[in-house]
Amino acid sequence: MDCMTTKLNDKDQFIEKIKNSDSTLAAFYNYDAMNEQNYKLKLDQATNGREKAVAAVISNYMEDLSLSEAQENNIAQLQQGAKVIIGGQQAGLFGGPLYTFHKIFSIISLSNSLSSKYNQQVIPVFWIAGEDHDFEEVNHTFTYNNKEAKLYKTKYHTMEPPETSVSNYYPNKLQLKDALKQFLKQQPETNHTKELIELCHSIIERYDSWTDIFKALLHEVFKAYGLLLIDAHNPDLRQIEKPFIQTIIEQHETIDHAFRATQGQTMAAGLNQMIQTNTNVHLFLEEDNMRQLISYENGEFVLTKSDKRYSKHELLQLAEQEPERFSNNVVTRPLMEEWLFNTVAFIGGPSEIKYWAELHGVFNTLSVDMPIVLPRLRISYINERIEKVINKYQLSVDDILTNGVHNAKASFIREHASQTVIDQIEEMKQQQQSFYETIKSEVAGNNDNEQLVAKNNDIHLTQYDYLLKRYLLNIERENAISMKHFNEINESLHPMDGLQERIWNPLQIMNEYGIDVFSPSTYPPLRYTFDHIILKP
Template sequence: MNVVPERLPANQPLAERYINDFASVSSLYNMKVTDPQTWAQRAAWLDQSKHSRIDRGALVNCLEPYNRLHNNHEAVQKSLELLRQDDTLTIVGGQQSGLFTGPLLVIYKVVTLILGAREASARLNRPVVPVFWIAGEDHDWDEVNHTYLPDRDGQAVKIRMDHERGGHSPVSRTSIDHNHTAGVLKQFESLLPDSEHKSEWMQELRQYMEQSDNLSHAFAKQLGRLFGRFGVILLDSDDSQLRRLEVPVFRQMIQQNDRLTQAYLAAAEKVRALGYEEQATVAEDSANLFYIHSDEIYTNERILLFKRDGMFTDRKGLVTFTPDELLDMLEQHPERFSNNVLTRPLMQESLFPVLSTILGTGEIAYWALTHQAFEVLDLQMPPILPRMSFTMIEEKIQMLMKQFGLSFDDVRQRFDEVRTQWLSEQEDYHLDERFAELRRQFDQMYLPFIESLAEVDPSLPHIAATNQHKIEAQIEYLHRKSSNAVSKQHEVGLRRLDRIAHSLYPFGKPQERTINSYYYFGRYGEQWLDQLLSIEPDLDGGHRLIYM
């Protein structure tokens, strides 16, 4: 495995500026981890602010049964015991549960989590444990119900788990149909490359799906299988026992709701003043909290609460509470409450001694809206550790790139241009030049001819102009057909070129946002993950090419 740094611009301008010009956006954040003093200063603040967080012992007691069920490894138990100690800190990252772990970026986020915890522990000479936050309370099924594997030509194929349901139930409360999962597993297996590791991985995936009531449970078991040996603690944000612990924080969010709203609005204004668009919805009447509602029509409907005339309600009018009624409901049914993207960072900070949080570029952008909200609850925004980014380049792709003389940037930035240029260099017919000359000669002969027809009948030039467009369209059609014939002659070469693009930038997107991790686990086994975890951590989240 050869590792080569290769700049890959962030897909969010604000995140790009955070990574490469922090001073210009420092007013939106707190500290940057590349500053040598950041972790020491943050650790000191965490030590003196223990009173602001949920009791450690109660938190670990809540996390232990969940991890025994889905992530039962000796290293995890050690991490949990360390978390009981007052001097232990955490690095936290999270993601929605995804089908068969989802895209590669999920794996890279956990890799960043582990490497970041190791680096921080070595620098501070105290325990730092990795915690992965599964966002099981999220309700967007279409975001988590699919993944992609390459077919034999390298083209990414979508594998989708359909579900017959309406509404917006949290993923962790959405039961999966085991009759349907058999077909999904069969399609996944058909696309997974044949290797010595394939049957073992498929057997495990079937087992995890059979043992799981919902996609979040299966996701947790898969992450536990891959990362439990590294001591990664897992939690589901929709865990009912965890929700009981969170009651005091939700109470603060309700009682301080107006102040929190003003903090989000002020931050959004600051983001706009710096020339950026806010990456999460900030509304003056939003409570930034969800309520899980059930009645004779809806089951576990996750509805966003708004403030109207001193009441908490939703857009559909399904529920309406006074502030006191909402607080009473919180005490009686904490499992009915849920964070949104702007309050989840506050909940994370209230639960754990967060030395750093691992964020992708989109998350970095919307976290800019939370800085002042932390202060409302007497908290402090944690330093952000950008998720590390990789592109895997297999040996066969390397050979093809060498054959065509392509760099990674050629594929990323100008592949269509390169493809067209290559094809034009292969054919000996010079079709573009010949058809261009045909059009020139046609115009040269036809235009004077049209003008001369006016002497015969003034209406004829108009008819001739219409005829001209038809002839030009036929010439264009012939040009296209001729080009397609040439392309067919060079079909093998074009397929090889396309295979490079399919592998490195499927659908014109970074590989890590599309391809499923089991493609590489299937081909290379766990050695692939071990090699990733042996790489020097990049605290700026830089992109690197991995030559396999």
């Protein structure tokens, strides 16, 4: 598998600011990600004392998997206080978008690099956001049909979408298999399709909850790398979190004030607001089979979807007795993650790393050290077919990844059209506009005639626009094969006006190149980089 990197001209310069150690960001992050000394500093920090308990929970959580030697060793190292590189994601259907896998590769790459450089084991940990209840975000994925050069949406359908955390949701196995069938229906049958179906069916049959199915797929793909997995909504993990949940309840006003104040500071510094929340407690509670946001009103803690109210004493008692019913929101989740783990660096998506800036004051308020914050790797896959078509039209891969093929396609159409026809139509429009200006001055002051002339002008200009549009459309139809080529390129590398990894699903890559395509024996060893990675399987 060939590997190369390229520098994209990102419209959003936030990652570039991190790369350049921008002074604006320094006020909102504890560590400059570009300063090598900070990695050594984090590695040398004293442990938080929770590593044995956390390692035991992870060991129990992963006991239904066939652990690799690397995973068993990493659990043992974690128990002894080894530091971690961590990141997480919601449990998407069939693994979710490709960037979920790329986030994991980012975690693995950086942990391997630091382990080698500093001669001490750094553990890759992936945090499954099982506490999330927004099922509409995880119940679908997309597949690219190469023959039609078109994307298709595949969705797991249920008549009763869960309102509880997805970790508590148990999907219908037959419907999951049907969703897989619909997904692969848009794919060519390859030498790997049967094996991929068998793998997915075995996981669906063996595991029951939505997040356990997700966990099992990730494990099969990444076990050889020693990746450790944990569900944020794991009941045993909640037992460890109990005192911190109670701290959040006790200090909810101080936490909310710190968050609002820091968010105001980031916006004053020119950064976009990332977190939008109306709560002032920043915790959820499972009540009546629903995950409900807690707010503090008139001296009581109230829930958003029921009439249930709690005093502070009652809520603290509930946290003591049933901590598994509590979960974090966007503000407290990073705090809980870092309170649990001895983290060197957190790796997140572009939006994630931005909103961490708004939490700087909350980290300080709760005396939790914010780790080094880094963006995940960005990766695109170009197969032989797409590369051949790109070369045929002499297109720039960088431009395609950034802007798609719209401009290149328009230029192609114009090149194959008669410039004389185009110029004549444009000239007629100018003449019409000139004619309109003359007539308008003649009827000035007569409202009815002014409206008549204006309307007539609009009709003529619309007709000329229509003429040009239809003429160019006919050129498109005459070059249907080339138009399909442009669509192929766009849907492959810039689908839905974004990067491939945000839309495509990893099963598509596995179906084309084998279920071991992401394994160490096949996938190239990646070096952590801010540049965009292009892989040619």
